[in-house]
Amino acid sequence: MVQLMQQYEIWRELFSPLHALNFGIGGDTTRHVLWRLKNGELENIKPKVIVVWVGTNNHENTAEEVAGGIEAIVQLINTRQPQAKIIVLGLLPRGEKPNPLRQKNAKVNQLLKVSLPKLTNVQLLDTDGGFVHSDGAISCHDMFDFLHLTGGGYAKICKPLHELIMQLLEETPEEKQTTIA
Amino acid sequence: MSQGDSNPAAIPHAAEDIQGDDRWMSQHNRFVLDCKDKEPDVLFVGDSMVQLMQQYEIWRELFSPLHALNFGIGGDTTRHVLWRLKNGELENIKPKVIVVWVGTNNHENTAEEVAGGIEAIVQLINTRQPQAKIIVLGLLPRGEKPNPLRQKNAKVNQLLKVSLPKLTNVQLLDTDGGFVHSDGAISCHDMFDFLHLTGGGYAKICKPLHELIMQLLEETPEEKQTTIA
Numbered sequence: 001m002v003q004l005m006q007q008y009e010i011w012r013e014l015f016s017p018l019h020a021l022n023f024g025i026g027g028d029t030t031r032h033v034l035w036r037l038k039n040g041e042l043e044n045i046k047p048k049v050i051v052v053w054v055g056t057n058n059h060e061n062t063a064e065e066v067a068g069g070i071e072a073i074v075q076l077i078n079t080r081q082p083q084a085k086i087i088v089l090g091l092l093p094r095g096e097k098p099n100p101l102r103q104k105n106a107k108v109n110q111l112l113k114v115s116l117p118k119l120t121n122v123q124l125l126d127t128d129g130g131f132v133h134s135d136g137a138i139s140c141h142d143m144f145d146f147l148h149l150t151g152g153g154y155a156k157i158c159k160p161l162h163e164l165i166m167q168l169l170e171e172t173p174e175e176k177q178t179t180i181a
Numbered sequence: 182m183s184q185g186d187s188n189p190a191a192i193p194h195a196a197e198d199i200q201g202d203d204r205w206m207s208q209h210n211r212f213v214l215d216c217k218d219k220e221p222d223v224l225f226v227g228d229s230m231v232q233l234m235q236q237y238e239i240w241r242e243l244f245s246p247l248h249a250l251n252f253g254i255g256g257d258t259t260r261h262v263l264w265r266l267k268n269g270e271l272e273n274i275k276p277k278v279i280v281v282w283v284g285t286n287n288h289e290n291t292a293e294e295v296a297g298g299i300e301a302i303v304q305l306i307n308t309r310q311p312q313a314k315i316i317v318l319g320l321l322p323r324g325e326k327p328n329p330l331r332q333k334n335a336k337v338n339q340l341l342k343v344s345l346p347k348l349t350n351v352q353l354l355d356t357d358g359g360f361v362h363s364d365g366a367i368s369c370h371d372m373f374d375f376l377h378l379t380g381g382g383y384a385k386i387c388k389p390l391h392e393l394i395m396q397l398l399e400e401t402p403e404e405k406q407t408t409i410a
Contacts, residue, residue, distance in 0.1 A: 007236070007373060007380065026374060059200055095202025096211075102202070140211060144236060145255060146204045151236065 001092070001149070002053050005158070008151045014162045018169065021045075029058045030069025034076065042080045048172045049165050050077055053089040055108055056101075056147070063107035066091075070108070071115055074122050085168045088116060089161070090126030096146045098136045125164055129156040190290040190298030193264035196256075205254060205261075212252045213269035221250040221274055223394060224313075226262060227282035229255030229377060230321070234387070237380045243391045247398065250276075258287045259298025263305060271309045277401045278394050279306055282318040284337055285330075285376070292336035295320075299337070300344055303351050314397045317345060318390065319355030325375045327365045354393055358385040 002024025005011055011022070023041055025032065033054045052073055058066045074086055090112070091105035109126050116124045131142050131153070138146055142153040149157065196205040223244065225231045231253025234240055240251070252270055254261065262283045281302055287295045303315055319341070320334035338355050345353045360371050360382070367375055371382040378386065 003374065009238075026377075095204055096207035097203075099202040101200065140208075145232065146202065146207055148255075 001056065001089075002051075004148055005154055008154055010151065010154050010158050014158055015165075018165065021047075024053075027057055028054060029061075030054055030066060030073060031058075033073055034069070037073065037076055037080070042077070047081065047084050049087065049168050050081065050084045051087045051089065051161070051165070052077075055091050056094065056105060063104050063111060066104075066108045067111035067115060070112060071119065074116070074119050078120050078122075082121075083172075084121065085172070086122035087161070087164060087168070088112060088122060088124050089157070090124060092129065092143075092149075092157075093132050093138060094143070094147045096138055096140075102132075123164075125161060127157050127160050129153065131156075188294050188297040188301070190259045190287055190294040191263065191301035192260055193267050194260040195264045195268075196261055208254050209265055209268070209270070212250075212265070213272070215250055215252075216270060216273045219248075219250060219274070221248050221276050222398065223247045223249040223278045223280065224252065224274065224276040225249060225280045225282070226252040226266065226270065227280075227318075228253060228257040228262075228284075228286050230285065230318075231280075231282050233377055234383055237383055239380065239383050239387050243387055244394075247394065250274075253282075256286055257283060258290075259283055259295060259302060260287075262302055263298070266302065266305055266309070271306070276310065276313055278316065278397050279310065279313045280316045280318065280390070280394070281306075284320050285323065285334060292333050292340060295333075295337045296340035296344060299341060300348065303345070303348050307349050307351075311350075312401075313350065314401070315351035316390070316393060316397070317341060317351060317353050318386070319353060321358065321372075321378075321386075322361050322367060323372070323376045325367055325369075331361075352393075354390060356386050356389050358382065360385075 002022060003026050006022040052070065055066045055070055058069065061069065070088060074088065077084060077086055090109040093102045093105060095101055112124050113126065116122050131138050133139065140146065142150060144150050198206065231251060232255050235251040281299065284295045284299055287298065290298065299317060303317065306313060306315055319338040322331045322334060324330060341353050342355065345351050360367050362368065369375065371379060373379050
């Protein structure tokens with residue numbers, strides 16, 4: 001969900017100007033992200049905001065385990081990047097019609113809504129996007145394969161996300177940074 | 182030559198819903214519905230290389246105006262495409278050109294089997310859509326550095342170069358795209374994950390593809406079509 005965002009124009013419009021980097025890898029689970037963050041992807045940088053969006057591929061885990069995996073990512077970031085404000089994006093519904101994975105992803109979001117406020121410097125952005133219509137269907141105009149977002153689908157998510165990031169960036173005091181030689 | 186059961190890559194097979202949201206079947210069903218509603222002149226069928234193309238601006242610029250439909254599903258192998266084409270995705274339509282791009286996901290098959298699977302797709306289309314001119318796109322190199330899959334995909338293309346001329350109404354468009362640099366590396370500016378193309382990567386492929394499609398469309402005599410009630 002993160003990786004593909006960079007392929008659409010919206011990335012250049014909304015996030016490139018904020019000096020954003022995209023470390024998304026398709027197919028990743030919370031385990032893969034944890035490994036990557038522990039093995040170099042948080043080194044030598046000092047971002048003000050870190051956006052985390054992962055969990056929909058954790059097919060071998062329960063909703064409780066997935067939420068726990070996301071919490072572990074947050075705690076890791078707290079340790080390595082104490083200055084960073086973290087935004088955790090809620091998992092989106094998936095599949096054309098109602099199915100168990102929608103319930104699972106919604107459950108993860110519910111659990112995070114309770115657990116994240118107890119952690120530091122993190123908030124949940126659970127943007128529904130209005131993707132599920134009254135008949136329970138998701139349109140391919142929002143998710144071209146009923147999982148991955150189209151440009152239009154991303155726009156619905158990125159608008160509130162961008163607003164929140166801007167808010168958090170404005171709250172951060174400007175630091176004097178020594179240039180890395 | 183029919184592939185029959187001797188080539189595993191040529192046996193039609195529907196994807197199983199392992200994850201639980203049945204997306205593959207949802208996408209297939211939508212394509213079958215598209216066949217009932219729409220009258221495409223150009224049909225694209227294949228895997229994510231086809232599917233993702235429609236998400237970039239280049240699709241609207243070059244292919245929408247040609248009344249093209251996109252029947253790509255990410256992850257598909259030749260077996261999945263064969264199943265889909267046999268089960269509704271060639272019904273009720275009469276495209277002039279069909280673009281086939283599949284094979285890079287056939288991890289359980291040899292290069293020979295993959296080429297055979299693509300040939301089986303061509304032969305199926307010949308039977309169901311005898312008027313359609315087929316363009317088979319060559320498999321692209323993949324991976325940041327040289328690796329066995331690059332050799333395998335290149336081998337598939339070599340085999341097709343020899344076998345496709347023997348089939349009817351089909352040609353191979355083996356566009357390198359210049360993705361592999363002199364040091365053997367592929368750039369993430371062309372393939373963001375060293376497999377899937379960026380907008381810029383697609384532009385390099387779509388230019389010659391569009392030219393060829395235009396050429397084939399111009400060669401096709403305008404037919405009087407009875408309106409489908």
